[in-house]
Amino acid sequence: MSTTVAPGEVHLATSLAEATAMLADLGKDGEAVAGGTWTMRALQRHVTPRHGYIALKRLPELHGFEPGDAVDLGALMTHSELAAIDAGPAFECVRSAARESAFPQVRNVATVGGNIRAIGFAEADLVPALLAAEAQLKLHSPGGNEVVGLVDYLAGRETRPAGEIITRVQIPTPSNRRSAFERLTVRTTGEYPIVNVAVSADIADGVVRMARIAVGSVEPVAKLCAAATELIGRPADDVTAMKAVGEAAAAELNARDGRDAPGWYRTSVLPTLIQRALARLATDSN
Incomplete structure (x- = not known):
């Protein structure tokens, strides 16, 4: 598709297909935004603002929480929402990281997907917690769906395909696991x-x-x-x-x-x- 996003514009995506197509079209000139806590610090980080931003908050596939043998989290779940989940001792490291991260104002808007995707954010609290918890990522791009372990995702994070979006995060919660x-x-x-x-x-x-x-x-x-x-x-x-x-x-x-x-x-x-x-x-x- 040909993007209709003007320079500096934030486009509110109405479907996952639209979001991935626009991001693919924008390439390195585009960026997905959710809570925006990392994106808003771009100038402080001496990063040139993108041509266009695709807001994801209306996409239902990126919301919600499902318990089970593996906890399934929408990528737009905020730190505050994560901190409120009691999914047993295997999940405790993730819950604690979300609860202790930053300030309440940040926790109320910063998302799990954004924390994972934030290149250059060495201090991200959720990332080591998710690594320890053996997190798997569900990804969607114009090429289809993919499931990737967080370890592998981080190793190639800077070269992931344009248009790719983290949709869900899955964390196994076996009964004998502590964290x-x-x-x-x-x-x-x-x-x-x-x-x-x-x-x-x-x-x-x-x-x-x-x-x-x-x-x-x-x-x-x-x-x-x-x-x-x-x-x-x-x-x-x-x-x-x-x-x-x-x-x-x-x-x-x-x-x-x-x-x-x-x-x-x-x-x-x-x-x-x-x-x-x-x-x-x-x-x-x-």
């Missing part, structure tokens, strides 16, 4: 974290059977730490293992320097945050 989230801020404007950490583990008979540790705000993009595998087969309350894994995870990362904190400080505080989160898992599993 937790921790963050450290400096209490300045925006409440961005210096470090945020999410952990998730399957625990049976007091022993860790599977573990994931995701770290955000340390490197430019949140990532899973391989050190989590060292917890497998250990008692969930093994303090020595928690400490060792926290230190090993920090050693994996190439920390970034920023106005809020130097890289060395981020990796210095990271082991303690990981230990706190893991200790919470052990407490919740008893």
Whole structure:
């Protein structure tokens, strides 16, 4: 199609097909918007405004919440809405990340899809939580539908096809899974974290059977730490293992320097945050 979006215009899409077609037509000159909290900071980030913006809030496919063996979230669900969902211990890291992120005014409009899609937003709180929770993304583009793991999506986020929209986020919630989230801020404007950490583990008979540790705000993009595998087969309350894994995870990362904190400080505080989160898992599993 030929876009009818004028320079700087925000077009309110009335269907998913229309939204994806317009975004595909605009290419790098277009951007999808929901809460707009990241887009509105474009000039502060020294990013040139786009030619056109496609607003998604009227698309029903991107709203709603469905419980089940895997929690199914609409990509336009806000942080405040996420924080109100009680979907069990496997979902707790996501709920906590949403509840603790930013300020109430931001949480009321910022969306899960926007948090995932925000390129350059190292401090995003939901992203490490979703990584730890093994989130899968449902995507729609003019070429059709696709389901992609968040790990793979982040690895190629900057080269995803034009016109692609995150429609749903699915999070498995097995009964033996526990999760937790921790963050450290400096209490300045925006409440961005210096470090945020999410952990998730399957625990049976007091022993860790599977573990994931995701770290955000340390490197430019949140990532899973391989050190989590060292917890497998250990008692969930093994303090020595928690400490060792926290230190090993920090050693994996190439920390970034920023106005809020130097890289060395981020990796210095990271082991303690990981230990706190893991200790919470052990407490919740008893």
